[in-house]
Amino acid sequence: MKYNISTHPVETSRLSTIDFDNIPFGQTFSDHMFSADFINGEWTNLQIVPFGDLAISPVNLALHYGQSIFEGMKATKKLDGTPCFLRPAMHSDRMNASAERMCMPTIPEDLFLQALHELVDLDKGWIPPAVGSALYIRPVMFAMDAMLGVKVSKTYKFLIVTGPVGPYYPKPVKLLVEDTYVRAAVGGVGEAKTAGNYAASLYPANRAIEQGYDQVMWMDAKEFKYVQEVGTMNIFFVMGNKIVTPATDGAILKGITRNSILHILKAKGYDVEERLVHIDEVVESYKKGELKEIFGTGTAAVIANVSHLKYGDLVMELPPVSEHKTAIMLKKEIDGIRSGEVEDTFGWIEPVKSVVNV
Ligand SMILES: Cc1ncc(COP(=O)(O)O)c(C=O)c1O
Incomplete structure (x- = not known):
């Protein structure tokens, strides 16, 4: 199914202020984020908006009782410049497994993937080109009911934020x-x-x-x-x-x-x-x-x-x-599958679809 995701682009991108050679993990975020609300049993308000703060009630259930789940994934560029994901559907599946365990609503896989493609296509300029660097992608879902009492929330917010990152552990x-x-x-x-x-x-x-x-x-x-x-x-x-x-x-x-x-x-x-x-x-x-x-x-x-x-x-x-021959070989394989230098025999690479018209 194709969802109607409305896009509200930033007036001025922050991209030109970013130094891709100096990007500590988790501190720099791209221009846009995807946002959706779960209200009355369905996902609604599907939109891509400028990255920014949210208004949260002081009695938000997630803050007090922890109904909050997330994923961590990456988009990278092949050597020919094509932006790609690695096994994105597996992240959608795991997000939904986490949701079920925490009594939260699942997110239809086609919604998760469409949101991901549209968001990353819009912010593909934020994917650092160097091998080992990436656009880190953080889907997150949390309770939004405003009340006290340990109970399952009826409303939720689902966001996807992204940000460029360099290597995580530069040392052993x-x-x-x-x-x-x-x-x-x-x-x-x-x-x-x-x-x-x-x-x-x-x-x-x-x-x-x-x-x-x-x-x-x-x-x-x-x-x-x-x-x-x-x-x-x-x-x-x-x-x-x-x-x-x-x-x-x-x-x-x-x-x-x-x-x-x-x-x-x-x-x-x-x-x-x-x-x-x-x-x-x-x-x-x-x-x-x-x-x-x-x-x-x-x-x-x-x-x-x-x-x-x-x-x-x-x-x-x-x-x-x-x-550490095995670790060195495995790192080369994964980086190579992402860069296109190693053949993707498992069919794990999914190019970011160019779908955004803004
Ligand atoms: C607790 C924990 N274990 C293992 C992993 C590795 O999982 P993955 O390879 O899916 O990133 C992660 C990262 O997501 C994690 O948070």
Whole structure:
């Protein structure tokens, strides 16, 4: 179905004020945003408007009780200049899975995709051309009812904002195995991309930073023995000739980059396993000299090499990043699929449709 999205362009673009060589993550936003309201059981007021502040009631339900979900995705340019998305429908599916878990309305996939194409087509000048840079896209939906009381909101706002970004982790990351706090338990909301998961991560993350680490590695909520994930990334271990990643068990976010990496590894014939990963297995592999690489995967970071992993008193130092052959190959593949240098055999690339008439 084609939706009627009205477009209200800015009078003067801010694009000429942006230095693409100096764009810290999440601090610069493009000229426009998509906005829609869920009222009386349907999505309405579909529009693209100048990026700007909203008026929110002090008793907005999302502010108090956390009915808020989001996605994170990227548009990049191929070497020939074509703006593209990578697997956008998967982000639509995950947004809707998060919505269902949080008792929020789903967004029809064709509305999500049409809004995305029209918005990014209008602001395609904001996509930085350099490989590794991108237009980060943040769809977000939150409750809009104005009242107090823990209940499911009847009204919601759905926005898509975008902004240019450079590489997320310019350096390899140091991880600390978290043995006191948990991100998510099976049966909780760990699989939903909902705001509260990130709020819960801040205190442990700060403690890790105080100890000189970049992120915590989350462990299962029952025994603190099985690896879950890291900050905003899923995690992979190269132990001997095997590549192992924790199976998604309901407490781990089903990363779309994780899924792409698994497809690439399997297609290239690597020995890859999704299963429970016990921390003792990682330690043992390190002690035998078989822990070759650890890397995180996520839309923002793409592939982040890990240089150190601390568990209790043991600091495991990984081989130099130049020897992380798997991570280097995977980063090249994903960047190459996006730039057009690697053939898109999986059919993941979707060029931004030129649809906007303003
Ligand atoms: C908690 C968490 N885990 C993993 C990921 C990686 O997911 P994706 O590859 O879809 O970006 C993210 C980022 O969205 C995240 O927030």
